[in-house]
Structures are given as structure tokens and as C-alpha cells.
Amino acid sequence: MRSIILLLLCVSSFAFAQDLKLIKATKQTINSGASPTSTTNYTIQVKKSKKCVLTIDSVVNVYTQKSGKFNVFKVASSTVLSPNNQKQIDAANIKEKGIFNINFSSMKNRGSGRPGAPPMELMVPIADFTQGAIVYYRVGKKQKKLTVDSFEELETINAP
Secondary structure, rough: HHHHHHHHHHHHHHOOOOEEEEEEEEEEEEEOOOOOOEEEEEEEEEOOOOOOEEEEEEEEEEOOOEEEEEEEEEEOOOOOOHHHHEEEEEEOOEEOOOOEEEEEEEEEEOOOOOOOOOOOOOOOOOOOOOOOOOEEEOOOEEEEEEEEOOOOOOOOOOOO
């Protein structure tokens, strides 16, 4: 009897395990150009440990409730930081297990840099993810979500 109860507990905990596990979430701002532009690049790194077909539908800003464009990359090794270490894949058909990066960005134009010249006085709204993001995905026909509460801020890059 004990073994049956133990088996049921193991099976139920495995059945309700999350398909995507958050490893880390980072953001890095890059300031560049004579007409100052700020781009913030976001990366959500997740681990898929189950063998199933998974589709990432959208990445939604918690504050604005809007989704934007994103790319998904399969990471060959989580210890090597190199663009050659990852391969872009189709977000609608993720079959293999492993570590994946979900990348997206937001951009802000800060004006011409000349005093009093347009668009210096214009406020440009950006889709900043300071309150977090939600990744909506599907396994089969069941929709699920992964919530990212905050992003670790990496060093800002000030380019010419």
C-alpha cells in the first residue's frame, strides 16, 4: 500500500511540473549615436526539461499589457557567452530539451541633441519592462505562462 501511495505522489508531482523553468533574466542598455538613442536588450533564459512540443506565443509587458517581437535561441552551452554558442529556432515548434534564450528589446529616441530643436521636447513612450514580463506558451493545446518579476541589470554601454 505504501509503495502505491509513493508512486502516486511521484507521478502527480511529475505531471504538474512546469515545462519551462526560469534560469535568469537580464537587461542591458546601450546608448548610442549623435542623436541619442537608448536600446534596452532583454534576455530571458529558460530550461525545458520535458520532451514535448512547445510553442512560445508571446512576451507581454506586465505594465502595458502589450506584446512585442521576440526571438528564441537554443543555447549550446550555458557557460559560454558567445553569439556563436546559440542558434535561432522557430518559437512555434520547440521539440528538444535544453536551455533557450528569449530575446527582445525596447528603444527610445531622445531627440536631436540641439537645444530647442524638435523632437527634443517630445516624450517618447517606451515599452520598459521594469515591472516584469509574462511569457505565454503552449504545450499541446494547453496554454501556460511563465512570469518574470524582475530583470538583473547589466552594465550600461555608452557607444559613440
